[in-house]
Amino acid sequence: MRLEHASQSLKVYKDLKKSGVIDPTTLTIHTERITKHFANQLATISVHAQRKLIGLLFFWEEELVRWRLLVEEEGEIRKAMEYNGEEHEELRVALKTVETKRRMMPSLRGVDPNKAVLPGYEERGTMMVAESDMARTRV
Numbered sequence: 855m856r857l858e859h860a861s862q863s864l865k866v867y868k869d870l871k872k873s874g875v876i877d878p879t880t881l882t883i884h885t886e887r888i889t890k891h892f893a894n895q896l897a898t899i900s901v902h903a904q905r906k907l908i909g910l911l912f913f914w915e916e917e918l919v920r921w922r923l924l925v926e927e928e929g930e931i932r933k934a935m936e937y938n939g940e941e942h943e944e945l946r947v948a949l950k951t952v953e954t955k956r957r958m959m960p961s962l963r964g965v966d967p968n969k970a971v972l973p974g975y976e977e978r979g980t981m982m983v984a985e986s987d988m989a990r991t992r993v
Contacts, residue, residue, distance in 0.1 A: 865898050866907070875911065883915040913960075921956070928952045 870876040873895045874887040888908060896904055931949045935942060 869896050885912050885915050924956050
């Protein structure tokens with residue numbers, strides 16, 4: 855990383871802390887504190903970079919919530935395993951599921967590989983023809 859990028863990143867981080875978007879003690883993100891004055895608060899970066907940053911901040915906030923829920927779920931499962939004994943197969947499977955969800959890449963979440971099939975060229979062509987037919991009938 856070049857020195858100018860590091861210094862600019864540090865400025866952006868300080869501005870986010872100052873505006874309350876990033877809590878400096880817990881490093882949690884509060885997107886509700888992004889106001890209409892956000893562009894003025896981060897005038898050191900371009901509008902395009904601000905848009906990308908806002909997207910990143912919302913994504914990161916969702917990730918923190920997801921991670922917190924997974925940690926809570928794992929804690930509940932571990933308590934149940936202590937109470938019921940570790941031989942309980944259903945609880946072991948649930949714990950393994952939580953661990954798998956934690957390691958899952960964002961691009962793989964919510965996609966069922968058996969159901970998520972992108973249309974091929976032939977299918978796209980027929981859809982385009984059907985859409986153009988519908989457009990002609992509306993006129």
